[in-house]
Amino acid sequence: MLPSVLDGYDPQGFYCEMLRSAASRVIRERLSGLSIEALKRRATNANAELYNLGITFTVYSDAKTIDRILPFDVIPRVLSGEEWQHIESGIVQRITALNLLLDDIYHEQRILRDGVVPRDLILGNRNYRPLMRGIDLPYKTYVNICGTDIVRDERGQFLVLEDNARTPSGVSYVVENRHLMLRAFPDLLDQIGLRPVENYGTRLISALCDVAPTGITNPRVVLLSPGIYNSAYFEHVFLAREMGVPLVEGRDLVVEDDRVFMRTTGGLSGVDVIYRRIDDDYLDPEAFRSESLLGVPGLMRAYRAGNLALANAVGTGVADDKAVYAYVPRIIRYYLAQEPILQNVETHICREPAALRYTLDHLADLVVKPVGEAGGYGITVGPKASRAELDDCRTKLIADPANFISQPCIKLSVTPTLIDGRVEPRHVDLRPFAITGSSTWLLPGGLTRVALRRGSLVVNSSQGGGSKDTWVVA
């Protein structure tokens, strides 16, 4: 008999989601009926299909374009209905609190007066936008689209690692990965009560229409992209298609009399809602960075005049700041008078002297992160760092403590992954996507990112990460 997929698989002492979960029993059994050769063949076909479909992110070097696929692992990551319910309620609670925080800091600033969050942490934050003061948003929704990064520790406990409240990406992979699995593994997912991910686009456009300027009954929605040279361009295309709206670039839009228009074959045509995949800084050269060619001059005038909705709202970067993150449990208690359903990873805020001392004393055991970076850059993982790297980190910490937080090194959960023709444990995280218009909805599952390098804890696509389909089963 040929060796089957899970023969000889050893999670090496980590929390293995596949072996520990009762929900994945049927899938385990079916995988055991599959030979490793068959799995490899299906995996090869699936990755070729991604390339042909052009589900790629683009790397540019030497003026030549290189299309890379986000490596896809065919063994699904499985979550039970109960596990998902826990995550879902935790994220809804968290986003509710973050929206209340944003509304507050751009209006009365009660939370600052009450001393729950340090005033300078918010008002001195480079992502705080004074331009947003006093603007009232429909349903007080600032964060329309949120991608919360969640990990599991060695006991299987879900912990929030990061709130991505600006322009989180990755949802297109969730839907495309599912399409791929539906074609490649119909036998594996038959009759297991798999929750669908099909309707993300419908939910998104309906939430965007929720927040349209008042008095507009049939709003014109567009998606604003930096263009085909952006690494996430495929996702912009995907979302525009799923919503059935034009994918525009800054040069397609023009502001006249504080109203936004797009240039069409028949002349100028009005725009009411923009799902923008451009950072605040580049949105409007009149209001922010004047050298930006990606944005639209005058956009913020139209926004302030109430003639335009932007999703996400301008100024949400404060809410997903890594230093503000440390305060989110307190923010939840302050606004909602509830205990957080999902815990944070224990976080030391190095701007606080005691936390800095603790961090410097335990540097070799901690993960140190700069607060302003994304994409996994600038992180020092203590237990893996060399002497020189630790010394470098110490110097930077002492020079600018407010720029860092530190966290214990979480022994991330693993799940079986096909590596060079063998099935091995690899660390994963999870990014569920939440959409908020008048209320919050979560896409069941989310993007599972997997660190493909042996022993690596870094799952970012720019750093050797891949993805898996995430199955929420009944």
Add this chain to the structure above:
Amino acid sequence: MPDVLLARYADSIFWLARYVERAENLARILDVNETFSRDSRGGQNWRSIVQLNSDEERFFASHDAPSVNNVVNFYVIDGDNPTSIVSAIRGARENARTLRPLISTEMWVQLNVFYNWLVALTAAELVPGNLSALFATIKEACQTHTGITEGTFFRDQGWYFYQIGRYLERADQTTRLVDIKYHLLLPNISDVGSPVDVGQWHALLRSAAGYHAYRRLHAASTTPARVAGFLLLNTAFPRSVHHCVWEVGRLLAEVKSHYGLRHGNDAAEELDRLRVLLGTLDISTILRRGLHEFLDSIQYQLIAITRELAIAFFGYTSEAFQAESASAQ
């Protein structure tokens, strides 16, 4: 959102169609030249291909002689040559990438796979014996694109601009094709009417897939004037200049009236003038006045129509169009 079309999308869909049409025509010309264009000593003349797009200067900068290998490499896989097939399909794919929200997934996938295949082709595969099959594959890939588009593309404004682009490019390509052989229509050429000459005119018809249609009209004789007349003026042949120009005019009038587009009257007037010209001239008059000059003037008018379309619908200013055309050279 079927009621409006972004100006930039209209531009992209127009050029997507043109690039694929251009690649198909080039494959046709190369195929026919490789198969049928033998002179009286059995040699092939590849120099005339290089004259097709006035590419002599660029070609001879990197090659010493128009040998079959040099010419085929130059026109199939040379990504630095803007008039090569791989460049045309790269242009089509880049436009398709921009248009992905608008076009069907099947259209995108086919162009993506086609382009990736072309890029991977090597000179070792472009050898006599392989060429005919290779050109057939390229031609079919272009036709597959056309078929997928016909079967899957949503019939809104974009469909009109796609077809307008395709017919404009085809008209232009047919004038270039006839122009290769125009010197054979000059007086005092000794082998006019000889068997070799007839063979070359048949080759011309074949490259435009017009040989059998021509035979149905003119069973008995092949004369250069009749072939040229057929390729330029016949109203029923889908690759004739007259037919293509007539289609562009019809499509422009339709898209303007269906979607209430106010602009584009200058383009419509240019087209009317050209349609009247092609409808009233006969081939003997054209030959008497000079075929090459006539073909040149048609090409200029097609460029003028493209400019009017770009200004009316694609969001260009007159200056931007000039700059774009200059950098495309």
